[in-house]
Amino acid sequence: MVDQFPQALSIAGSDSGGGAGMQADLKTIQERHVFATTVLVAITAQNTLGVKDAFPLPTKIIDEQFAALDEDLQIKACKTGMLADVTRVKAVVANLKKYDFGPLTLDPVMIAKGGAPLLSEDAVIVVRDELLPLATIVTPNLPEAEKLTGQTINTTDDMQMAAKKLQNMGVQNVIIKGGHFENDNQSSDFVLLSNGRSFWLSAPRVNTANTHGTGDTLSACITAELAKGNSVEQAIKISKQFVDATIRDGIKVGHGHGPLNHWAYRKVEANAEV
Numbered sequence: 001m002v003d004q005f006p007q008a009l010s011i012a013g014s015d016s017g018g019g020a021g022m023q024a025d026l027k028t029i030q031e032r033h034v035f036a037t038t039v040l041v042a043i044t045a046q047n048t049l050g051v052k053d054a055f056p057l058p059t060k061i062i063d064e065q066f067a068a069l070d071e072d073l074q075i076k077a078c079k080t081g082m083l084a085d086v087t088r089v090k091a092v093v094a095n096l097k098k099y100d101f102g103p104l105t106l107d108p109v110m111i112a113k114g115g116a117p118l119l120s121e122d123a124v125i126v127v128r129d130e131l132l133p134l135a136t137i138v139t140p141n142l143p144e145a146e147k148l149t150g151q152t153i154n155t156t157d158d159m160q161m162a163a164k165k166l167q168n169m170g171v172q173n174v175i176i177k178g179g180h181f182e183n184d185n186q187s188s189d190f191v192l193l194s195n196g197r198s199f200w201l202s203a204p205r206v207n208t209a210n211t212h213g214t215g216d217t218l219s220a221c222i223t224a225e226l227a228k229g230n231s232v233e234q235a236i237k238i239s240k241q242f243v244d245a246t247i248r249d250g251i252k253v254g255h256g257h258g259p260l261n262h263w264a265y266r267k268v269e270a271n272a273e274v
């Protein structure tokens with residue numbers, strides 16, 4: 001038996017449809033052979049067609065989940081996803097200051113693919129000012145990077161400028177995801193590391209509607225790899241390959257923006273071993 005098997009934590013909302021949010025995190029962390037734990041912040045009634053309703057949980061039970069994990073588990077890395085509103089963001093910030101759950105990957109989830117808000121407008125500033133400085137990595141998509149930096153992003157130069165701005169706000173490492181540049185034939189993410197190194201991670205864009213939960217999957221994979229002790233750079237590179245496989249080797253579930261194939265990277269790894 002491995003002594004204190006690697007453990008990671010997802011602090012997020014539930015997607016009843018199983019494709020995004022905490023469900024995507026659990027599937028991803030499991031696939032990376034890391035033990036997944038959870039602090040549930042909100043529940044959504046959701047499927048591939050959209051978010052029908054959302055219910056943020058009382059802060060008492062959020063606090064109790066953190067306390068229960070701290071009492072017993074040895075969590076080596078954590079991530080945040082949907083945090084709903086100012087009250088929930090502040091509760092999460094307070095708990096992350098109180099307990100040590102390792103490096104934080106902040107996925108600043110704001111709006112679902114279908115357009116439903118998953119973070120209230122007034123909470124964006126609290127994420128920026130209070131949560132961002134606690135994070136080891138932030139992983140915004142283009143609209144989220146625009147909200148956090150207050151600048152528009154139309155070009156790759158804009159992405160690089162926004163990454164620098166985010167780093168100046170107090171987060172060590174930044175990955176700005178280019179999944180929303182839909183007229184580009186590559187899906188390219190810009191990475192800026194704490195040591196000043198920067199690079200692009202690109203993959204040919206897959207022409208598919210089944211991209212529900214791509215951002216959650218990327219950030220959950222980063223979290224799992226950090227829990228194993230990998231460096232930030234290694235974690236990001238593995239995670240780009242992992243999410244790319246889940247999109248490329250797609251499955252058909254539901255009638256709208258379908259989920260990813262969380263098993264797909266097994267084939268990539270099996271082929272690499274031959």
Ligand SMILES: Nc1ncnc2c1ncn2[C@@H]1O[C@H](COP(=O)(O)OP(=O)(O)OP(=O)(O)O)[C@@H](O)[C@H]1O
Binds near residue numbers: 111189
């Ligand atoms: N059609 C696509 N083909 C290839 N890679 C993609 C595609 N769409 C997204 N990606 C990749 O998936 C990852 C997540 O990017 P994206 O910009 O979709 O995040 P997101 O909007 O936060 O996702 P979500 O909100 O659905 O969880 C990035 O590495 C991005 O490059």
Ligand SMILES: Cc1ncc(COP(=O)(O)O)c(N)n1
Binds near residue numbers: 082111211
């Ligand atoms: C609970 C929850 N968390 C995150 C997302 C973002 O995923 P997407 O942008 O693919 O809808 C979501 N839809 N639901």
